[in-house]
Amino acid sequence: MCVRYLGFVLLVWFPGVLHAQRADNSCSAPRLNDGYFVPNNETYAHGVKLTYACEKGNKPVVAGRWWATSTCQNGTWFHEPKCIDEEDCITPEIPNANYTTSPEVWYQDGHVFRVTCNEGYEPKNRAATTRCNKGRWTSVLVCEKRYDSCGEPPRIPHAVIKHEYKEVFAADTQVYYECEDGYTVERAEDTKSIFCVHGNWTDSPTCRSSTNCGLNEHELTTINRCGSLPVVRDGVVVETDRMFVKYKCSRYYALVGPQTVSCYSDGTWSEVPTCKAAFCSVDTDKVSRLKPVGVKFIEEGETVRLECKDEHWFDNFSKVQCTNGKIQLSRCCNRAQLSTNTC
Known part of the structure; x- marks a missing residue:
């Protein structure tokens, strides 16, 4: 079996572990x-730290160095000092990945590791495996945000979100809001939840003061009543009026939500738009058939031609399309073939 578990080692050392857990929270010397x-x-x-190193041909069971430190905490060492074969690999550090094993598990030379990304993420370039080769993993695995996932939910004045904070929410996630005391949803038919649909949040509810039910608290007023203009990331203000502010997104981004924002008489802004990434990128240095000219950005729905580096053909290109945040590359063809769609 390729995977070695510290749990097995701890079982062998069980008498020593019992001895290590003293009433005064001190630790015995590790074996x-x-x-x-x-x-x-x-x-x-x-609270005392010790430093350890391994004999030639071995290395510590933690990443990054030929020596390691361990700390005594309430009678137990964290981490458990351990030397493994220098050609073995420790669990790779992959942000936004779902680990089903302990980070202190290690793998023998030749073991193939498969990553499972958290909800809302997927393996970059569909690369989900890496192999242990003489103490190093053959490739770096990355979990990136899925094109149909959503960022953080929109902020609603006088409301909180009944969900733990995350930077990324998977498609079809339902998030619930709750109005603060003294406020309720604006209309009886409004729901207190929103959904992540194809990378965007559905329309959010509005919390209004329950003590002013007979008044229209959302009458519009001049924008100076609301103070500083809302900041739209990757967007710019294109028009400012006494009663509204108009936004547009930078190139390679698409506007989600209303184009104009107004000020309510209670000093709050109306719904503020967001700018969603609407582009793809191609690192030509990493695509073997393309001429290396660095990273190229392509707008959503756009089709471009990138030059191929095949020396046996003249006027040779690959058609590159950006669809739903995903890149599609054709094989290398000449201009005539690309123009007649015979490539």
Whole structure:
């Protein structure tokens, strides 16, 4: 079996572990095969750190160095000092990945590791596996945001979100709002939840004061009543009027929500738009058939031609399309073939 678990080692050392958990929260000296540590004492007080290194041909079970530190915490070492074969690999660090094993599990040379990304993420370029090769993983796995996932939900004045904070929410996620005391949803038919649909949040509810039910608290007024203009990331103000502000998105971004924002008489802004990424990128240095000219950006729905580097053909290009945030590359063809769609 390729995977080695620290749990097995701990079972072998079980008597020592029991001995290590003292009433005064001190730790016994760890049993470290194929390595050595300093200071070399029989016991260590709570909070004390020791440093250890491994004999030639071995390495610590944690990442990044030929030595490691461990701390005594309430009678237990964190992490458990351990030396492994230098050609083994420790669990790769992959942000936004779902680990089903302990980070202190290690893998033998030749083991193939498969990543499982968190909800709302997917393996970049569909690369989901890497192999342990003489102590190093053959490739760096990345979990990137899915094109149909959503960022954080829109902010609603006088409301909170009944959901833990996340930077990315998977498609079809339902998020609930709750109005603060003294406020309620504006209309009886309004729901207190929104959904992530194809990368965008559905329309959000509005919380209004329940003490002013007979008044129209959302009468419009001049924008100076609301103070500083809302900031739209990747967007700019294109028009400012006494009663509204108009926005547009920068190139490669699409506007989601209303184009204009107004000021309510209670000092709050109406719904503020967001700018959603609407482009694809191609790193030509990493696509073997393309001439390396760096990263090229392509707008959503746009089709461009990138030059191929095949020396046996003249006037040779690949048709590149950006659809729903995904790149589609054709094989290399000449201009005539591309123009007649015979490529």
